[in-house]
Amino acid sequence: MSFTLNDLPLRDDLRGRSPYGAPQLDVPVVLNTNENPHAPSPRLAKALAEAVADTALGLNRYPDRDAVHLREGLAAYLGHGLTADNVWAANGSNEILQQLLQAFGGPGRTAMGFEPSYSMHPIISRGTGTGWVAVPRDADFRIDVDAALAAIAEHRPSVIFLTSPNNPTGTALEIADIERIARAAPGVVVVDEAYAEFRREGRPSALSLLPDHPRLIVSRTMSKAFALAGARVGYLAAHPAVVDALQLVRLPYHLSAVTQVVAVTALDHADELLGAVDDLRTERDTLVGWLRAQGFSVADSDANFVLFGEFEDRTRVWQDLLDQQVLIRETGPPGWLRVTVGTAEEMAAFRTALLKATGR
């Protein structure tokens, strides 16, 4: 007798749903989840190990529930006159988003996003019982602000997600567009800036809007630019009242002492880590130029990945690359594929495999 998920008293709104599931396959060239390809340097790894060893001596005690030291460090890193009161941290920005939906979404409320975008926004919304409204982006993956304002007027969302630079398209939003949406929003506006550090010159962050918009929230992560995906550290910047609201839903001691000290140590090495980001941005721009020269359609990218196409059978191209030991991501609009920017060697392997897969 086989007992399955369907036999459990699962919530009706979770029946038939699929979990988040980027494949985790053991291949030499992994370019599918927008990780930073650079492992911590020996210098940083040593500093991390020493900090964790120190912290280990106090693990009989609960961690600082308010993660004050870490929040001070994150505020200093962000600049813009922000202090620890403006900043909140959690186990990845996914937990930040979940806490935001627990506080500002929930049953009877609606969240809105502009798709294609990050698949976790609707998944976390549904997980917290929040309704989801998707508004399509236009053909070049921009948000049509007039259409956005009409959708906001119609649905009155409690939470609006703006991903900039957007995943999986790489598209950055104009500050003026964010501002127009923020002015029209009846609830909170979350600008997911997971890829902020990778944006091209002259593209401002929504952090500059915070002083004038107390219901605007900027979410960031150490998973991408700081090359710390394995440590699970995300954070937000907002009005201190938003941080107060999250205290009502966060679990006590949610951020372990080990996580906090690892994040603080990584912040101490920000210069080294952000230097590698510059290399990845250059590699990204080279990749965009190369793909275009081969005749592919390529979305402009302000992130550490590139969306390209268009393929009649993208699954075949994805599989052919995987057969050549290169893992990319089958995501985004039909016919498109997404590749994360890796090291120069990894990108060379990707280019060779793609040429072979597409017979160019």
Ligand SMILES: *Cc1c(COP(=O)(O)O)cnc(C)c1O
């Ligand atoms: C990768 C990513 C995140 C980061 O999630 P973490 O939980 O911080 O690892 C958040 N938002 C978007 C749009 C992403 O692509």
